[in-house]
Amino acid sequence: MADLAIYYEHPTWFEHLFNALQRRGIEWSPLRIQDYILDPTELSAPAPVVFNRLAMSSYLRQAEHATYHALAAITHWELAGARVINGSAALHVDTSKSRQLSLIRSLGLAVPRTRAVHRREDVNIAAAEIGFPVIVKPNIGGSGSGVARYENAVQLDEELGSGRVSIGIDGVTLVQDYVPARDARVIRCETLNGRFLYAIALNGAGTTFDLCPADVCMVDKPTITIEAYQPPKEIVSAVEAIARAAHLDIGGIEYLIDDRDGTARFYDINALSNFVARPLDVLGWDPHEKLVDFLVDTMGKRRRAA
Numbered sequence: 001m002a003d004l005a006i007y008y009e010h011p012t013w014f015e016h017l018f019n020a021l022q023r024r025g026i027e028w029s030p031l032r033i034q035d036y037i038l039d040p041t042e043l044s045a046p047a048p049v050v051f052n053r054l055a056m057s058s059y060l061r062q063a064e065h066a067t068y069h070a071l072a073a074i075t076h077w078e079l080a081g082a083r084v085i086n087g088s089a090a091l092h093v094d095t096s097k098s099r100q101l102s103l104i105r106s107l108g109l110a111v112p113r114t115r116a117v118h119r120r121e122d123v124n125i126a127a128a129e130i131g132f133p134v135i136v137k138p139n140i141g142g143s144g145s146g147v148a149r150y151e152n153a154v155q156l157d158e159e160l161g162s163g164r165v166s167i168g169i170d171g172v173t174l175v176q177d178y179v180p181a182r183d184a185r186v187i188r189c190e191t192l193n194g195r196f197l198y199a200i201a202l203n204g205a206g207t208t209f210d211l212c213p214a215d216v217c218m219v220d221k222p223t224i225t226i227e228a229y230q231p232p233k234e235i236v237s238a239v240e241a242i243a244r245a246a247h248l249d250i251g252g253i254e255y256l257i258d259d260r261d262g263t264a265r266f267y268d269i270n271a272l273s274n275f276v277a278r279p280l281d282v283l284g285w286d287p288h289e290k291l292v293d294f295l296v297d298t299m300g301k302r303r304r305a306a
Contacts, residue, residue, distance in 0.1 A: 002027045003299045005047035007073075009033040009058045009066065013274045020288040026296065033058070033066045038073045045082035048302045050074070051295065052086045055272045056094060057142025059169050067095065067140065067169070083302050085295075086271045089247035094271035097139050097174055100246075103269070107241050110258075110265045113177040120160060120167065126175035127156055133178040138168030142272075149178055179265055181205040182257035187229055189236075189253050190273050190287065191243040193294055196236045198283055200276050201229040205256065226276060228283050235264060242269060250291065 006028055008014055021028055031046055033054060052074055059065035075088045086094075093099055098116040105111055115126035116139065127134045127150070134156070137147040146166030150156040159165045167173050189199040204224040231239070239253050246269050254268040279286045 002029045002047055003303065004028040004049050004051065004295060005031045005045075006051045006053060007031045007033055007036075007046075007070070008053035009061070010053075010055055013055070014053060016275070016286075016288050017291065020286075020292045021295075024292055024296075026292070033070055034062060036066075036069075036073060038069070038076060040072070040076055043076070043080045045077035045080040048082060048306065049295070049299050050077055050082050050084045052084055052091065053272060054091065054094075055142055056140055056270075057145060059140070060142065060145050065169070071095070083298060085249045085298065086251070087247070087249075090249065090251070090271045093246040093248075093269055094251075095140055096170070096172070097137065097141065097268070098172060100269040101267070103245055104242060104266045107238070107245060109238055109242070110263050112179045112265050112267055115175045117173055117175065118171050120165070120173075123160060123165060123173060123175055124153060124156055127153065130175060130177050132156075135174075135176045135178050136165055137174045137176065138166050139172035139174055140168050140170050176267075179256060179267075180259040182259040182262070186254055186256045187231060187235075189231060189239040189255075190251075190275065191239060191248060191253065192250050192287075192290060194240060194244045194248070196240055197287055197290065198276075199229045199231050200282065201227050203227070226282055238264075238266070242266065246271075250294075 004026065009032065029047055054070045059067060071088060071091055074084050074091060078084050078087055093103060101111045101114055113130050115129060117123055117126050123136060132153065133149055133151050135147060135149050141147065150159065184203060184205050186202050186205045187199055188202060190197040202224055242253050243251060248271055250273050252270040252273045253266065255264050255266040258265050275287050276282050
């Protein structure tokens with residue numbers, strides 16, 4: 001049995017990682033999420049170290065998505081003694097935008113004004129409390145799916161009546177203040193092992209809610225441009241605090257500057273980081289090498305602890 005198993009669903013997102021592992025001669029076992037059958041009566045794990053690469057957007061690709069099944073499997077492997085990278089604690093945060101905002105606020109950081117509702121009839125009530133324009137988004141989402149902006153109550157009423165307002169797969173929907181991003185820019189900070197790794201600016205916020213920066217995501221977003229970005233020290237400290245509180249071994253944290261008052265508002269924690277497209281062009285270095293270093297170190301620690 002290899003020391004490392006990679007638990008993933010998307011067929012192409014992790015090719016850069018797989019290639020980096022191959023270059024380093026590291027043996028690993030593929031574990032396709034959609035094909036995995038869990039035996040909860042047999043307390044065992046597929047490898048001493050399991051790297052969880054579940055994407056919250058998996059429900060968009062599969063009608064019978066594995067989001068909750070994956071949480072059960074990951075918890076089982078942890079109980080069996082495996083070290084799961086981005087394990088159940090991180091997945092607990094990743095699977096709820098509402099919990100993400102609660103965690104961020106618990107650290108004293110600013111977020112957009114938000115209400116979480118579980119009944120369709122409460123969406124308009126929440127929007128009236130916040131004030132238009134609002135964003136309505138599913139609690140579990142990915143790649144901007146289901147996120148929509150509404151300018152007024154009449155427009156929202158019409159969409160609610162038509163059934164087109166997206167309700168999350170967990171039955172929870174967020175109604176959020178539409179924050180105008182200064183310079184039409186959002187910042188995505190990547191973290192590894194609780195530390196800031198790099199940041200990128202995604203220019204063109206407002207033209208799309210799908211801000212995934214990876215190669216396969218960028219082909220249909222010609223309005224978005226990406227550049228390396230260095231946040232101020234206080235933002236880096238905040239990002240690292242969020243990563244630690246969310247139990248992220250690897251993950252992206254997004255924020256924007258509210259153009260109305262200059263406040264940095266954090267709004268998303270994403271445990272799936274497949275890194276920026278064309279990293280050598282954008283960053284001048286490849287973050288997959290540091291990720292592989294982390295995997296190798298984690299496997300070494302697990303062997304020594306066995």
